[in-house]
Amino acid sequence: TFISSVAGRIPVPFRSGYCAAKAALNSYAATIRIELELEGHPIAVTVVSPGGVKTAVSKNALNKDGKPFGEADAVTAEGMNVAECCSQMICAISNKVDDFIVCSSLERFACTLFTHLPLKLATRVILPKYKRYLSETLARVK
Numbered sequence: 237t238f239i240s241s242v243a244g245r246i247p248v249p250f251r252s253g254y255c256a257a258k259a260a261l262n263s264y265a266a267t268i269r270i271e272l273e274l275e276g277h278p279i280a281v282t283v284v285s286p287g288g289v290k291t292a293v294s295k296n297a298l299n300k301d302g303k304p305f306g307e308a309d310a311v312t313a314e315g316m317n318v319a320e321c322c323s324q325m326i327c328a329i330s331n332k333v334d335d336f337i338v339c340s341s342l343e344r345f346a347c348t349l350f351t352h353l354p355l356k357l358a359t360r361v362i363l364p365k366y367k368r369y370l371s372e373t374l375a376r377v378k
Contacts, residue, residue, distance in 0.1 A: 237281075237282045237283075237284065237329050238261055238262075238265045238281070238282070238283045238284070239284050239286070239325075240258045240261050240262050240265075240283050240284065240285045241254070241258040241285055241286060241287075242285050242286065242337060242339050242346070242347060243255045243258050244257075244258025244259045244260075244261060244285060245258075245259075245262070245285060245337070245347050245350065246343075246346045246347055246349075246350045247350070249366050249369075250370075261283075262283055262335075265281055266283075268281055269281040280332035280334075281334070282328060282329050282332065282333055282334065282335075282336065283335050284325045284328060284329070284336050284338065285335070285336065285337045285338070285339070286316070286321055286338050287311070287315065287316065287337070287338065287339025287340055287343035287344075288311035288312050288316065288340060288343065289312065289315045289316050289317075289318055289321045290308075290312060290313070290315045290316065290317060291312060291315075291318060292308070292312075293312060294307070294308050294311070294312045295307060295312075309369075310369055310372045311369070314340075315340075316338070316339070316340065324336075324338045325338060342365065346362055349361055349362055350362075
């Protein structure tokens with residue numbers, strides 16, 4: 237089982253390194269899944285991609301000066317309850333689901349956009365949401 241992120245499936249502004257790491261994890265897991273299948277090993281490989289979850293991850297993230305951000309960003313502040321997220325994750329892992337996304341309807345919408353639309357079109361559709369998220373986040377730290 238691999239714990240990835242919705243950010244490994246969609247571009248998230250100012251999280252480029254995180255997005256890249258999670259996208260690499262998704263590809264790694266997909267490759268492992270195929271290799272195990274080719275070698276005849278009946279081992280399930282599940283990738284769980286949570287969206288925003290109410291944790292201290294953004295509060296403890298470092299800012300440009302190397303100091304803790306100190307505030308939860310909008311995604312984590314308004315995110316899913318940890319217990320609910322874990323419950324859904326355990327269900328997916330128990331049922332050997334290959335890829336499982338557990339997130340808000342907005343995050344699921346963004347995943348759908350970036351999966352099925354050309355990049356420029358998906359970006360144009362979601363850009364107002366990103367701009368609102370950015371202004372809300374910046375307002376919290378000023």
